Amino acid sequence: MNEKAIRFPLPNSEILKTLKAGDLVKLFGTIYTARDQAHKRLLKLLEEGKPLPFGIKNSAIYYCGPTPAREDGLFGSAGPTTSSRMDELTLPLLKAGLKAAIGKGGRHEKILRAFQEYGAVYFTTFGGAGAYLAKKIKSQKLIAFPDLGAEAIYELEVEDFPVIAAGNA
Template sequence: MEEQAEKNREFVLKTPLSVDDTRNLRVGDIVYLSGDIYVARDATHRRMLEDLKKGKELPFEVKGATIYYAGPTPTPPGKVIGSVGPTTSSRMDATVEELLKLGVRATIGKGARSEEVKKLLEKHLAVYFIACGGAGAYLAQFVLRRDVLAYEDLGAQALLRLFVRDFPLIVAYDSFGGDLFEEGKIRNRGITLY
């Protein structure tokens, strides 16, 4: 029972995240995140990397940043944002290294990622959070402000800054090589599901 209690620790954190923040987190921890997070998907990442190669600075402070892999739906009247559920993170695996080198401390999405990404998270003392897939309308209630920062021509893939309060997350990969998806497979071995 003690091991299970260890897995279900809860943290309230604010962005930008520090190395101390990420080093305290372990796989399975629940995090309620507040502050600025940056929404970027495939096309956004490609554009950011192109800008960096041209010597341009990104339109946000990268050090300590948290990037959320999501594509919000159109904003309904009277709302801050439309549905804002996570997208499949593995599509961004090829672009994550450069951003981690610059100081990105966390990414948010859904699904497992490559072994290479797990190693990069260890190397750069960063973490990967998962948000609840299929719950974009629920997650939208934690967004208090939405700003378009760049690449507006990309439509739903424009670079956004969201100000969130108590955004609910789970640590899927920690900075020690922990992997929630692998741990889940190990726990379920030998169990018959009906």
């Protein structure tokens, strides 16, 4: 289990190719939250040929619905949600250039294969460690679908955010 550091958005996807399943990785930079309902809306935008609310090329999505922001403007708790619920909603995003998804639990084999085909990686992080993970988020900004509340899309700046590579790129 080697420890590596990766910054998003990626300059290119070369670095992902150095990862092996089981590698502990620390993430830095900008990632975007999106879970069930936000995925539905992103897919609809893609279908209609409309622009997405963030640059999806070389980006990472975090399956997360945080608790509300506290006085310091940061989330109190922000751990991962179950990734497999997004299985049927992931392929169009990979096609559009998504390079990583972060969540918890296993996924359908065909989705893991799709990650590989698109040179992307599925990372798991720690389900049940929301307070710990929230402290790795240094800033947050609501960027789309405010009516979805916790399920809206937030742009996060993360530092030292621990994940485990679930497959090879």
